[in-house]
Amino acid sequence: MKVVATSYISVKGAFLNEKKIQHADDTNWLKSLYQALEIDYPKFYKMDTLSKMAFLASEIMKNEIAAVQTSDQDMQLLFANSAASQQTDLKYLDSYANGGTPSPSLFVYTLPNIVTGELAIRNKWYGENTFFITEKFDEDFFKEQLQFAFSRGNKSCLCAWVDTPTDGIEECFLFLVSEGENKPGNLELLNRLNNYRNE
Amino acid sequence: MELFVTGYGAISCIGNNVQEILHALKSEKTGIQKGKQAHSEKYLVGEVLLSNEELMRKFALKTTGSRTGILGAIAAKEAFQGHKLDASIRTAVISGTSVGGMDVSEKEYRNHIDNVPQNLHNYAHHSSGNSSEQIAEELGITGFINTISTACSSAANAIMMGARMIQQGKIDRAIVGGTDGLSAFTINGFKSLMIFDEEWCRPFDESRKGLNLGEGAGFIVLESKESMQKSGSNSIARLRGWSNASDAYHQTASSPEGHGATLSMKEALTIAGMKANEIDYINAHGTATPNNDLSESQAIINVFGNNIPPFSSTKAYTGHTLAASGGIEAVIAILAIQNGCLFPNLNHRNVIEETKLEPIKSLKEGAEINAVLSNSFGFGGNNSTIIISK
Amino acid sequence: MSELKEQLKAQIIEQLNLEDLSPADIKDDTLLFGDELGLDSIDALEFIVLLESNYGIKIADPSEGREIFQSVNSLAAYIEKNQ
Numbered sequence: 001m002k003v004v005a006t007s008y009i010s011v012k013g014a015f016l017n018e019k020k021i022q023h024a025d026d027t028n029w030l031k032s033l034y035q036a037l038e039i040d041y042p043k044f045y046k047m048d049t050l051s052k053m054a055f056l057a058s059e060i061m062k063n064e065i066a067a068v069q070t071s072d073q074d075m076q077l078l079f080a081n082s083a084a085s086q087q088t089d090l091k092y093l094d095s096y097a098n099g100g101t102p103s104p105s106l107f108v109y110t111l112p113n114i115v116t117g118e119l120a121i122r123n124k125w126y127g128e129n130t131f132f133i134t135e136k137f138d139e140d141f142f143k144e145q146l147q148f149a150f151s152r153g154n155k156s157c158l159c160a161w162v163d164t165p166t167d168g169i170e171e172c173f174l175f176l177v178s179e180g181e182n183k184p185g186n187l188e189l190l191n192r193l194n195n196y197r198n199e
Numbered sequence: 200m201e202l203f204v205t206g207y208g209a210i211s212c213i214g215n216n217v218q219e220i221l222h223a224l225k226s227e228k229t230g231i232q233k234g235k236q237a238h239s240e241k242y243l244v245g246e247v248l249l250s251n252e253e254l255m256r257k258f259a260l261k262t263t264g265s266r267t268g269i270l271g272a273i274a275a276k277e278a279f280q281g282h283k284l285d286a287s288i289r290t291a292v293i294s295g296t297s298v299g300g301m302d303v304s305e306k307e308y309r310n311h312i313d314n315v316p317q318n319l320h321n322y323a324h325h326s327s328g329n330s331s332e333q334i335a336e337e338l339g340i341t342g343f344i345n346t347i348s349t350a351c352s353s354a355a356n357a358i359m360m361g362a363r364m365i366q367q368g369k370i371d372r373a374i375v376g377g378t379d380g381l382s383a384f385t386i387n388g389f390k391s392l393m394i395f396d397e398e399w400c401r402p403f404d405e406s407r408k409g410l411n412l413g414e415g416a417g418f419i420v421l422e423s424k425e426s427m428q429k430s431g432s433n434s435i436a437r438l439r440g441w442s443n444a445s446d447a448y449h450q451t452a453s454s455p456e457g458h459g460a461t462l463s464m465k466e467a468l469t470i471a472g473m474k475a476n477e478i479d480y481i482n483a484h485g486t487a488t489p490n491n492d493l494s495e496s497q498a499i500i501n502v503f504g505n506n507i508p509p510f511s512s513t514k515a516y517t518g519h520t521l522a523a524s525g526g527i528e529a530v531i532a533i534l535a536i537q538n539g540c541l542f543p544n545l546n547h548r549n550v551i552e553e554t555k556l557e558p559i560k561s562l563k564e565g566a567e568i569n570a571v572l573s574n575s576f577g578f579g580g581n582n583s584t585i586i587i588s589k
Numbered sequence: 590m591s592e593l594k595e596q597l598k599a600q601i602i603e604q605l606n607l608e609d610l611s612p613a614d615i616k617d618d619t620l621l622f623g624d625e626l627g628l629d630s631i632d633a634l635e636f637i638v639l640l641e642s643n644y645g646i647k648i649a650d651p652s653e654g655r656e657i658f659q660s661v662n663s664l665a666a667y668i669e670k671n672q
Contacts, residue, residue, distance in 0.1 A: 104634040107388035117579025120445040
């Protein structure tokens with residue numbers, strides 16, 4: 001298997017294949033990225049931080065994804081993080097904690113797999129999608145899941161570590177992996193992620 | 200490689216173990232009633248009528264934590280009963296949850312808002328992963344532990360993941376399923392989406408208005424043949440097929456044509472190497488929301504054409520147990536096979552106008568049930584299907 | 590009434606996260622659930638929250654919302670009638 005493309009979204013900006021393609025403003029960094037990247041998808045504003053980051057990461061990788069995709073069912077989404085939807089959980093809790101009315105639009109995002117759902121809706125991807133919770137980014141875990149996917153006949157997988165940890169940075173590391181020779185190999189995922197983090 | 204089910208366990212409002220649940224299913228009595236807790240008293244819900252402390256005492260749990268973890272530990276412990284830990288049998292715990300330890304966290308958060316002294320240790324139980332760890336700890340399992348959080352399809356996805364890991368030779372045995380405790384967080388959320396029914400829910404009925412929430416946990420033990428030979432366990436069923444597909448339509452609503460559901464059912468049949476007419480019973484997702492039941496009905500028609508097998512939603516018994524539903528309903532599927540019972544779709548009076556599908560209306564015993572298909576569809580268009588057989 | 594309508598437009602934009610829009614972009618008779626604004630069923634529920642939080646009006650049945658939320662005009666008229 002081989003990594004076809006990677007992208008990274010954080011307060012530092014938007015990166016594609018290890019090159020910075022857009023700087024983010026200090027305030028409203030996600031909105032600034034969305035506007036600077038000139039994407040026209042007003043539903044973006046309704047999304048929570050997890051979905052916004054994953055959305056932007058996949059939008060800037062559109063060409064690379066289109067190049068490997070062979071059908072609307074073969075793009076499997078394999079996402080994971082450590083904090084699930086905790087950030088939005090708290091915002092939703094706050095919406096009614098002091099006698100307010102619970103917000104339905106916030107409640108929708110109290111499930112981390114809405115992230116994969118949003119990407120599927122945007123791109124009309126009908127393939128498999130899962131969201132795992134692991135303590136931290138685990139390269140072996142992803143490689144194992146990828147092996148399963150390719151053994152089943154998938155040709156490509158879109159994977160992401162998209163996280164809003166309370167004690168860390170908000171980030172989305174998106175990587176597109178294609179079957180190649182289906183030998184595990186060294187995908188150097190953690191190295192790539194650390195390179196982005198150290199930019 | 201064939202996959203065998205060698206254990207099952209469940210807890211819900213209709214029973215604290217598998218035998219009690221079977222008894223309730225046969226007696227056609229729902230466990231849904233007016234809630235007994237402060238956060239649930241205004242609603243019809245499927246609550247397990249024991250407090251966390253009572254549950255821990257009654258089931259002699261070694262571990263403690265959130266209600267989600269406690270319910271999960273109870274069901275997983277029942278499933279794993281009679282199994283032994285063995286270094287040569289690589290065993291995993293894969294659990295699905297949507298709410299994790301929220302029941303504990305929201306109480307602590309309330310203390311925080313009300314300026315009451317807090318016990319910050321309670322927040323340690325908050326994360327989704329914590330409930331899976333609690334289950335593993337209860338069973339003494341230190342191998343692979345994983346958590347899936349894909350809303351109402353979580354347990355089915357956990358079952359799927361366990362199956363794949365065994366087939367790929369990564370592990371020999373897996374305890375798989377899901378658990379969710381009822382919390383104010385969830386009740387408020389579904390209330391804001393206005394998909395509750397103030398009456399007892401009526402899946403697949405023309406007058407259906409929405410769902411009744413429930414809580415509980417359901418787990419099965421999966422093993423390969425080689426593992427069974429080592430462990431000496433007996434098979435009670437086989438896991439034949441599984442699948443997951445995206446509906447790609449809306450965050451919380453299903454597509455009118457049931458696209459994702461159609462894909463997941465068809466693919467599960469393909470994996471099982473089975474034809475549609477080999478399915479003797481469908482345990483539907485059937486939440487009784489106007490949207491799901493129409494969409495799922497359409498998907499069933501897409502897959503089964505004119506030969507719709509007997510089907511029912513058992514959520515009128517248990518309530519919608521969210522991430523636990525796929526696990527509890529896998530157990531119900533096995534009970535249907537073992538006992539030759541077609542469990543009814545309670546509260547049904549009139550078919551849905553557009554699709555006219557009639558579910559099982561009363562208990563049928565003495566049925567020949569070889570294979571059951573079970574659907575679990577989650578928000579985010581996450582559609583999963585599993586197929587279990589004799 | 591026109592002050593209420595301007596207030597509503599600002600509230601709608603905030604409640605529904607319509608960050609690309611300003612109140613001037615929403616006309617009094619724009620069909621709120623037509624193609625222009627791209628609102629969906631969750632937005633309809635947020636309207637119900639808006640009515641309750643800002644105007645103390647409770648709507649029990651979401652299907653009632655269809656007529657009430659047709660446009661800023663119909664929304665303002667409903668509020669005037671029910672406050």
